[in-house]
Amino acid sequence: EQSAISIVTSFEEIDGKPMYNTIMTTLITILKPTSITLTDNSSQHAGHAGSKGWEESGESHFALEIVAEAFEGLSLVKRHQLIYMLLGETMQKIHALEIKAKSPAEV
Template sequence: MASGQVEAEMTRRLEAALAPDRLTVKNESALHAGHAGDDGSGESHFAVEIAASRFEGLSRVARQRAVFNALGDLMDRIHALRIKAEAP
């Protein structure tokens, strides 16, 4: 995957797997430049805010697991992911 494409791929995978009512994927890598886990790619730290009907009745941990499962092997490229997942 070319540099600059992680955020777009995250969005694509989350939309396909979870059909969210609301989704924001934000690259926060610049805030962590020079810190542990910064691989210099500019795509190592992200924040996801997602609301999906599929989260209804799930615990916070189960919602986070659903996000991780949707991202799959893309998580190998991400050092840190802040998740706010809720039902609409």
């Protein structure tokens, strides 16, 4: 008997963090993850090249941890490429995205 996998369907939007909200909405909607954590590390990079961030929000550096069935059978590189493709133009607006992507079987 297989246990039901719980899928993340929503998150708490953060006022003044449009990039965070966009990334979360896109990945939750398309990948239907069982777990997702996005951390805005921009404040640790203040003054660095590329740390201006998106518009006035100052969002530039993120760390993503995501678990989704979509990653099953994909190499690490393919997982990263999938995320970059899904985020599209959003990726051009941020300086760094650290990714830890796993399938449910790897958790």
